[in-house]
Amino acid sequence: xDMNEIKEIxxxxxxxxLAELESGxxxxxxxxxxxxxxxxVFRAVHSIKGGAGAFGLDDLVAFAHVFETTLxxxxxxxxxxxxxxxxxxxxxxxxxxxxxxAARDGGSVDAxxxxxxxxxxxxxxxxxxxxxxxxxxxxxxxAAKAPAKAAAPAAPTDDSGFQPIPFTFDxxxxxxxxxxxxxxxxxxxxxxxxLYAKGNEAALLLRDLSRIGEMSIFCNMEDLPxxxxxxxxxxxxxxxxxxxxxxxxxxxxxxxxFAEWDCDLEVKxxxxxxxxxxxxxxxxxxxxxxxxxxxxxxxxxxxxxxxHVDATVSAAVEAAETASNVMKLAADSAKVEKKETxxxxxxxxxxxxxNAAAGQTIRVDLDRVDRLINLVGxxxxxxxxxxxxxxxxxxxxxSSINMGLEELQQLTREIQDSVMAIxxxxxxxxxxxxxxxxxxxxxxxxxxxxxxxxxENTEVDxxxxxxxxxxxxxxxxxxxxxxxxxxxxxxxxxKNPEGTVKLTAKHRSxxxxxELVDDGAGINRERVRQKAIDNDLIAADANLTDEEIDxxxxxxxxxxxxKISDISGRGVGMDVVKRSIQALGGxxxxxxxxxxxxxxxxxxxxxxxxLDGMVVxxxxxxxxxxxxxxVETLQPEAQNIHSFGSNQRLISIRNSxxxxxxxxxxxxxxxxxxxxxxxxxxxxxxEGGGQRAxxxxxxxxxxxxxxxxxxxxxxxxxxxxxxxxxxxxxVALILDVDAVVAxxxxxxxxxxxxxxx
Amino acid sequence: MSYAAKNLVQGNRELIAFRxxxxxxxxxxMSVREIRGWTPATPLPHTPSYMMGVINLRGAxxxxxxxxxxxxxxxxxxxxxxxIIVAQVxxxxxxxLVDAVSDILTVTDEQIQPTPEISSDLEKQYxxxxxxxxxxxxxxxxxxxxxxxxxxxxx
Numbered sequence: 018x019d020m021n022e023i024k025e026i027x028x029x030x031x032x033x034x035l036a037e038l039e040s041g042x043x044x045x046x047x048x049x050x051x052x053x054x055x056x057x058v059f060r061a062v063h064s065i066k067g068g069a070g071a072f073g074l075d076d077l078v079a080f081a082h083v084f085e086t087t088l089x090x091x092x093x094x095x096x097x098x099x100x101x102x103x104x105x106x107x108x109x110x111x112x113x114x115x116x117x118x119a120a121r122d123g124g125s126v127d128a129x130x131x132x133x134x135x136x137x138x139x140x141x142x143x144x145x146x147x148x149x150x151x152x153x154x155x156x157x158x159x160a161a162k163a164p165a166k167a168a169a170p171a172a173p174t175d176d177s178g179f180q181p182i183p184f185t186f187d188x189x190x191x192x193x194x195x196x197x198x199x200x201x202x203x204x205x206x207x208x209x210x211x212l213y214a215k216g217n218e219a220a221l222l223l224r225d226l227s228r229i230g231e232m233s234i235f236c237n238m239e240d241l242p243x244x245x246x247x248x249x250x251x252x253x254x255x256x257x258x259x260x261x262x263x264x265x266x267x268x269x270x271x272x273x274x275f276a277e278w279d280c281d282l283e284v285k286x287x288x289x290x291x292x293x294x295x296x297x298x299x300x301x302x303x304x305x306x307x308x309x310x311x312x313x314x315x316x317x318x319x320x321x322x323x324x325h326v327d328a329t330v331s332a333a334v335e336a337a338e339t340a341s342n343v344m345k346l347a348a349d350s351a352k353v354e355k356k357e358t359x360x361x362x363x364x365x366x367x368x369x370x371x372n373a374a375a376g377q378t379i380r381v382d383l384d385r386v387d388r389l390i391n392l393v394g395x396x397x398x399x400x401x402x403x404x405x406x407x408x409x410x411x412x413x414x415x416s417s418i419n420m421g422l423e424e425l426q427q428l429t430r431e432i433q434d435s436v437m438a439i440x441x442x443x444x445x446x447x448x449x450x451x452x453x454x455x456x457x458x459x460x461x462x463x464x465x466x467x468x469x470x471x472x473e474n475t476e477v478d479x480x481x482x483x484x485x486x487x488x489x490x491x492x493x494x495x496x497x498x499x500x501x502x503x504x505x506x507x508x509x510x511x512k513n514p515e516g517t518v519k520l521t522a523k524h525r526s527x528x529x530x531x532e533l534v535d536d537g538a539g540i541n542r543e544r545v546r547q548k549a550i551d552n553d554l555i556a557a558d559a560n561l562t563d564e565e566i567d568x569x570x571x572x573x574x575x576x577x578x579x580k581i582s583d584i585s586g587r588g589v590g591m592d593v594v595k596r597s598i599q600a601l602g603g604x605x606x607x608x609x610x611x612x613x614x615x616x617x618x619x620x621x622x623x624x625x626x627x628l629d630g631m632v633v634x635x636x637x638x639x640x641x642x643x644x645x646x647x648v649e650t651l652q653p654e655a656q657n658i659h660s661f662g663s664n665q666r667l668i669s670i671r672n673s674x675x676x677x678x679x680x681x682x683x684x685x686x687x688x689x690x691x692x693x694x695x696x697x698x699x700x701x702x703x704e705g706g707g708q709r710a711x712x713x714x715x716x717x718x719x720x721x722x723x724x725x726x727x728x729x730x731x732x733x734x735x736x737x738x739x740x741x742x743x744x745x746x747x748v749a750l751i752l753d754v755d756a757v758v759a760x761x762x763x764x765x766x767x768x769x770x771x772x773x774x
Numbered sequence: 775m776s777y778a779a780k781n782l783v784q785g786n787r788e789l790i791a792f793r794x795x796x797x798x799x800x801x802x803x804m805s806v807r808e809i810r811g812w813t814p815a816t817p818l819p820h821t822p823s824y825m826m827g828v829i830n831l832r833g834a835x836x837x838x839x840x841x842x843x844x845x846x847x848x849x850x851x852x853x854x855x856x857x858i859i860v861a862q863v864x865x866x867x868x869x870x871l872v873d874a875v876s877d878i879l880t881v882t883d884e885q886i887q888p889t890p891e892i893s894s895d896l897e898k899q900y901x902x903x904x905x906x907x908x909x910x911x912x913x914x915x916x917x918x919x920x921x922x923x924x925x926x927x928x929x
Contacts, residue, residue, distance in 0.1 A: 391833075394833070395833055398833070638816065638817065639816075684819035684820070685819050685820060686817070686819065725833070725834065725835045726835070727818075727828070727835055727837075729834070729835070729866070730834065730835060730836055730837055730866045730867050730868060731818075731828070731835075731837040731866070731868075734818050734819065734820060734821065735819070735820050736819055736820065737818065737819065740816075740828060740835045742830045742833065742835075746830050747814070747816060747829075747830060748815075748816040748827075748828045748829060748830050748835055749816060750816060750818070750819075750828075
């Protein structure tokens with residue numbers, strides 16, 4: 018491995034650290050004062066500084082050092098992280114990110130920006146808290162605590178850039194100065210199998226213990242046998258706990274009162290009793306045990322069905338979890354989430370101790386994953402081809418070949434799912450990037466805006482995430498710049514002068530739905546309409562619904578017009594946004610309430626590689642309709658078909674009427690409408706809302722298909738989302754249901770499809 | 775150094791000549807990826823009439839263009855004897871339906887005569903020159919002109 022490769026790894030790690038830094042700072046900005054959060058932030062900056070020092074990236078080291086010093090003041094409670102302080106911190110995080118990128122790509126960062134921030138940071142470190150900061154109530158606390166805390170052994174005053182960061186638990190004595198009675202105990206707790214057999218739960222005991230004092234837990238899993246020898250009902254772990262409590266030995270023993278006979282318990286006073294010895298036991302790497310996990314026990318039980326732990330078998334689960342942690346392959350270890358059941362958490366902690374934590378994720382070149390995904394795609398097609406030819410050549414249909422094929426089909430599908438899961442990642446990084454954009458744009462236009470995010474852990478395919486960033490940035494900028502009014506205007510309208518932009522992600526019927534909501538002024542429809550008339554996009558006397566007017570901002574004509582940004586709605590480049598969302602196989606819609614803000618809703622596929630489809634025949638052609646769009650299928654009967662007007666037809670379904678759309682006609686595959694009674698109707702629901710009955714000639718079956726891009730070699734075809742390759746090797750088109758529905762509605766003004774149904 | 779590359783260095787060009795009806799055309803060999811027989815294509819809706827649809831080329835979706843129709847002549851009714859020239863134009867790969875591939879020509883730049891003054895825009899657009907070889911007249915086609923056009927028309 019040469020220097021460049023090592024450097025590349027450093028930068029990759031920097032990215033993670035920067036993300037950690039930003040999320041920590043945002044938490045602190047929201048009032049989180051948890052020492053662990055502050056520590057995480059500090060660690061992130063410190064590791065960047067350390068790495069940068071090794072590579073001689075002096076600019077980065079210099080800035081990180083100042084940043085770190087200031088953060089240390091926060092960490093040691095010398096500086097209260099009030100809003101003004103946090104503003105400087107967040108800006109510093111941005112600059113640190115820029116400096117890191119500059120160091121990687123050889124660019125440079127505006128020196129004035131960083132030197133200005135350095136001054137601000139230094140001022141903060143010297144105790145010059147900005148006037149607006151420091152809430153009155155909080156002010157005396159740091160002052161009183163400062164002397165005691167400043168002497169803490171962990172204070173980094175070292176300039177070398179390298180310094181071990183001991184896992185100190187600054188939380189010790191957080192509720193007040195350490196009291197005289199509080200003393201530190203070393204507790205060794207080794208459950209026996211009887212403990213579990215009687216329905217006790219080690220994690221619950223530990224949780225109870227955590228309530229009587231500050232503690233740190235180490236799990237010794239040396240006794241864990243290999244998987245083959247594991248007795249699922251046995252207990253293998255030993256916990257070593259260091260606890261600082263006022264309750265004394267008696268208090269600790271009380272916690273284990275009911276379990277005392279079923280475990281080996283040893284409680285003794287910590288030798289030095291200074292409370293600072295954590296992490297000095299040579300054979301053990303201390304594992305900070307996330308106590309919040311313990312508090313969530315009951316919810317966690319409910320939340321994760323598959324992890325549901327029955328107390329009597331918790332040892333088994335524990336053992337199994339540990340074993341699986343050790344053996345975990347990249348395939349199913351797409352970032353181990355922190356929220357797991359107690360047993361899993363204990364196992365994870367134990368695994369971490371074994372340095373196995375690092376082995377739980379591996380960094381893989383994206384190209385390799387792509388290649389694998391492509392190969393699996395081919396495998397799926399091949400398997401489908403094979404099945405088809407076997408079915409064609411086999412009359413009795415019960416041969417062993419058929420059974421083998423079925424198994425193969427199942428396996429292929431499982432392989433495909435697991436391979437896809439490798440690429441699945443939470444949308445968190447993109448969302449986090451947005452908070453920076455909100456900050457910067459809001460600063461630029463002099464507004465105060467809060468970004469609220471929800472569902473950051475929603476997972477989507479990496480390619481989707483990557484392509485999401487650009488349109489999202491665009492829309493966030495628009496929301497901040499044009500959507501939300503100035504503080505004065507907001508106050509005049511009786512609103513909170515601080516604007517809110519809310520970004521949420523959630524899964525809905527096999528797709529990810531991302532919503533961007535602002536509480537701004539909403540779209541000024543009169544002006545949008547006027548602009549559209551001026552630009553010849555609509556006729557002057559066109560009668561448009563509010564929804565149609567809102568959708569005008571997606572028209573290409575809108576972006577080229579200058580001075581459009583003073584429209585209180587948006588319009589800058591929204592056609593570009595729409596196109597990039599469409600390129601992803603997604604939809605975007607807008608709803609706006611004047612005076613209350615606008616909502617943009619994007620619905621995107623979870624992956625760009627496969628979809629479940631209904632294979633249908635239309636005018637002699639084979640088409641695939643995405644299963645997610647289909648609500649139900651029905652066989653139209655003559656008495657349910659009603660003519661409406663000149664050439665519209667409606668089908669009555671349970672006393673409601675739904676327009677019939679002939680897919681063959683709308684795709685120009687035939688000149689006249691087919692007789693609905695001879696076909697099948699697919700009841701679909703489109704993103705824009707509203708049901709349509711799509712008429713097809715016949716249904717061939719349901720199949721998972723590999724999505725192949727039409728755009729790669731050709732171009733976007735209206736009404737067609739993509740293509741796929743069927744079992745017989747022929748190409749089938751995948752129907753773009755939303756586009757077809759939109760075209761049938763005639764709502765798409767001058768859009769791609771100007772068709773009559 | 776490959777054979778083709780060597781020829782290029784010497785100022786020679788290699789061209790693939792093919793027939794559509796009673797006319798002969800040629801394209802640069804550098805843009806041709808392979809030549810294969812006709813397979814039925816899946817038609818695409820709302821596309822120009824010369825777009826025959828798409829076929830499966832080893833897992834990729836390949837659009838097929840009826841070159842005869844594209845060049846303004848009468849559309850072809852493809853049979854098993856027809857040929858698809860798979861050509862790469864910029865980043866896209868496209869199949870061109872022609873009657874038959876006749877030969878590979880090695881020519882120097884001097885052998886390519888400029889297109890005579892004609893009134894038709896379509897011919898002016900794609901014809902990059904004319905070759906006279908063995909009393910045959912072969913028109914050199916610029917593929918880029920055909921493909922870029924497809925895109926803007928369809929978009």
